[in-house]
Amino acid sequence: MEPISKEFALELLKEDADRIKMLIRNQKNSLCISQCKAFEEVVDTQMYGFSRQMTYAIRLGILSSKEGHQLLSDLEKELNRLYTEVYEETQDKKESGKEV
Template sequence: MESISKDFAVQLLNDDAQRIMMLIRNQKNSLCISQCKAFEEVVDTQMYGFSRQVTYAIRLGILSSKEGHQLLSDLEKELNQLYSDVYEETQEKKEIGKEV
């Protein structure tokens, strides 16, 4: 059995994190992020799966606990920022609609 380098494993995890971000960014132009419960469930499922991958990498010794938590924290921060941006855009549209 071939060994997997730490850099390769981290790159795979980073690729998965970017895939999750792209999934969400692709929905940014619609109201789905702020109003669609099914979309929230998809994001939760993706995040759970990613957290399990990170946990597995930690258990294998490919990542330290600190590195794993940092990967999860970075993705969560990006997601929270994206949700905040969408919320602000939605609020601005509501305010503009009231003015008309």
């Protein structure tokens, strides 16, 4: 078995982060983000799994602690941005009389 390169591991982790972002973006269109508790549980589970992957990669020495925390932080910032965007869109619709 060949050793895994740092670049390959980082690419796999970025793909996983992108999958979580896509999950949120896809649900944004159906407004499930703001109305569905089950969806929040799915996101929480995905984020927990991703954080465990980061911990594992750090422990293996594939990523530095700083790199792992940065990947996780970037994902959290993107998710917060998406949640804020949905919240603001929902508020705008409510204020304009278009009840969601």
